[in-house]
Amino acid sequence: MIGVLTKPDRIPTGEEPDWIAIIRNEKEFLENGWYCVKQPSSSQISGGMTWAQARKSEDEFFASTAAWSELDTIYQKYLRTGNLVA
Numbered sequence: 001m002i003g004v005l006t007k008p009d010r011i012p013t014g015e016e017p018d019w020i021a022i023i024r025n026e027k028e029f030l031e032n033g034w035y036c037v038k039q040p041s042s043s044q045i046s047g048g049m050t051w052a053q054a055r056k057s058e059d060e061f062f063a064s065t066a067a068w069s070e071l072d073t074i075y076q077k078y079l080r081t082g083n084l085v086a
Contacts, residue, residue, distance in 0.1 A: 003034040004084065008068065009061060016067035023071065023078050035084045038062070055082060 003022070011019055021027045022034050038061050040054045049057075062068045062079045077083050 001030055002032045002084075003028065003030050005034060005036040006039065008036050008038055008065075011067075020067060020071060023075055033078055035078050036068075037079075037081045037084060039081070055080075 005019060005022060008019065018027075019036070023036055025033050028034075038058045040049045040057065044054070044057075058080055062076075068079060071079070
């Protein structure tokens with residue numbers, strides 16, 4: 001079993017460490033770990049965002065948002081839809 005966290009862009013400021021602890025499998029241990037993905041908003045979807053654009057936006061979010069971009073390299077494999085479906 002794996003866990004999937006969604007909507008990392010909606011985490012209130014200051015609560016990121018709680019999510020990071022889950023990705024590190026320090027809370028709510030799962031044998032196969034936890035993943036975190038960011039999907040497009042309903043307005044982005046209705047605006048015609050493609051799958052490729054959504055993945056690019058997700059990549060940019062995880063690469064540029066402090067809590068996620070600073071995550072140890074070993075845990076980066078648990079971020080992004082592409083890593084979950086690979």
